[in-house]
Amino acid sequence: MQGVGMFGTPACVIPYPDAGKACKDGSECEGLCKAAPDAVIGAEATGTCQKDTHDIYGCYDEIKAGVVVGGMCFD
Numbered sequence: 001m002q003g004v005g006m007f008g009t010p011a012c013v014i015p016y017p018d019a020g021k022a023c024k025d026g027s028e029c030e031g032l033c034k035a036a037p038d039a040v041i042g043a044e045a046t047g048t049c050q051k052d053t054h055d056i057y058g059c060y061d062e063i064k065a066g067v068v069v070g071g072m073c074f075d
Contacts, residue, residue: 001013006057013053014053015052020051023046025063029050031053032056034050034062042067045068046063047062058073060072
């Protein structure tokens with residue numbers, strides 16, 4: 001159990017076995033393929049696999065087919 005989101009709501013957070021692995025697309029990960037914070041949308045890049053089931057809070061971009069695509073912001 002861990003507090004998640006801006007209100008720290010308790011949730012069961014499950015780590016992904018491939019957390020932090022280099023990726024070029026979400027199909028290579030249990031979760032998302034996340035871009036580095038300084039990645040440029042539209043550029044070719046390698047990302048890292050999402051660390052756990054709740055590693056979606058804040059703002060991030062994704063890597064799809066080796067290209068940085070606009071992501072999401074979740075509170």
